[in-house]
Amino acid sequence: MLRVQDLEVKYGDFQVLWGVSLEVHQGEIVCLLGPNGAGKSTIINALSGLVKPLAGRVEFCGERIDGLPTHQIVTRGISHVLERRRVFPYLTVEKNLLLGSYQDRARPRREESLAWVFSLFPVLRERRHQLAQSLSGGEQQMLAIGRGLMSRPKFLMIDEPFLGLSPLVVTEILEIITQINTAGVTVLFIEQNVQLALGISHRGYVLESGRMVVSGAAKEVLESDLVRKVYLGI
Numbered sequence: 001m002l003r004v005q006d007l008e009v010k011y012g013d014f015q016v017l018w019g020v021s022l023e024v025h026q027g028e029i030v031c032l033l034g035p036n037g038a039g040k041s042t043i044i045n046a047l048s049g050l051v052k053p054l055a056g057r058v059e060f061c062g063e064r065i066d067g068l069p070t071h072q073i074v075t076r077g078i079s080h081v082l083e084r085r086r087v088f089p090y091l092t093v094e095k096n097l098l099l100g101s102y103q104d105r106a107r108p109r110r111e112e113s114l115a116w117v118f119s120l121f122p123v124l125r126e127r128r129h130q131l132a133q134s135l136s137g138g139e140q141q142m143l144a145i146g147r148g149l150m151s152r153p154k155f156l157m158i159d160e161p162f163l164g165l166s167p168l169v170v171t172e173i174l175e176i177i178t179q180i181n182t183a184g185v186t187v188l189f190i191e192q193n194v195q196l197a198l199g200i201s202h203r204g205y206v207l208e209s210g211r212m213v214v215s216g217a218a219k220e221v222l223e224s225d226l227v228r229k230v231y232l233g234i
């Protein structure tokens, strides 16, 4: 579904991605792991058109998408839930969600999409008339993911969905990501906790200092020397 080849990104004179390649197949959950500053967010920002690559190629469903503006990438069925759950604090939960479905492809289905998101996250239905700023961190993350789903993506990218959340909420969101995937949405997400991420993923990639250093089936990545030594300390 997604093929990234030799992606390079520079911020000014500072190069952060070096020849990064990755693939995500239809129906998969894939995680992108790596330490702070490795360039994980930069990769998915480049995939959604927020950052312009210096070099490389991105294909989605057989079509080249690098260089397209973000709205055209969304139209093709890619949705990006940004790092630190950026919701609109002074809009209600429902308005935040509806903003995710403003595009032509999604607008006619927005009532149905809203019902789908509320079925995944019942707490958002209860809080639909509340301002987003009054939600807890976990609820705001649910809202951010819910908004991402309102564009009816084929491919959902989530940047650190579990950041700063309690174990109970993490478990809840893990289950929902699996449900979203079962409903036919392919998922690529970023996470720093290797065991947690690989627990729900089919495959994983590890990025270090802008280079992909390990990739493979979840079990292979978990059992790789680098991950065992550096991330698990065993």
Ligand SMILES: Nc1ncnc2c1ncn2[C@@H]1O[C@H](COP(=O)(O)OP(=O)(O)OP(=O)(O)O)[C@@H](O)[C@H]1O
Pocket (backbone or CB within 6 Å): 011, 016, 034, 035, 036, 037, 038, 039, 040, 041, 042, 043, 083
């Ligand atoms: N807009 C920008 N301008 C300049 N440098 C940037 C910009 N965005 C990111 N960087 C730098 O690029 C590098 C990679 O950043 P990126 O946010 O992609 O890392 P990350 O792996 O997502 O890290 P984290 O786990 O902390 O979110 C960092 O050194 C960061 O300071």
Ligand SMILES: [Mg+2]
Pocket (backbone or CB within 6 Å): 040, 041, 042, 083, 159
């Ligand atoms: Mg990041």
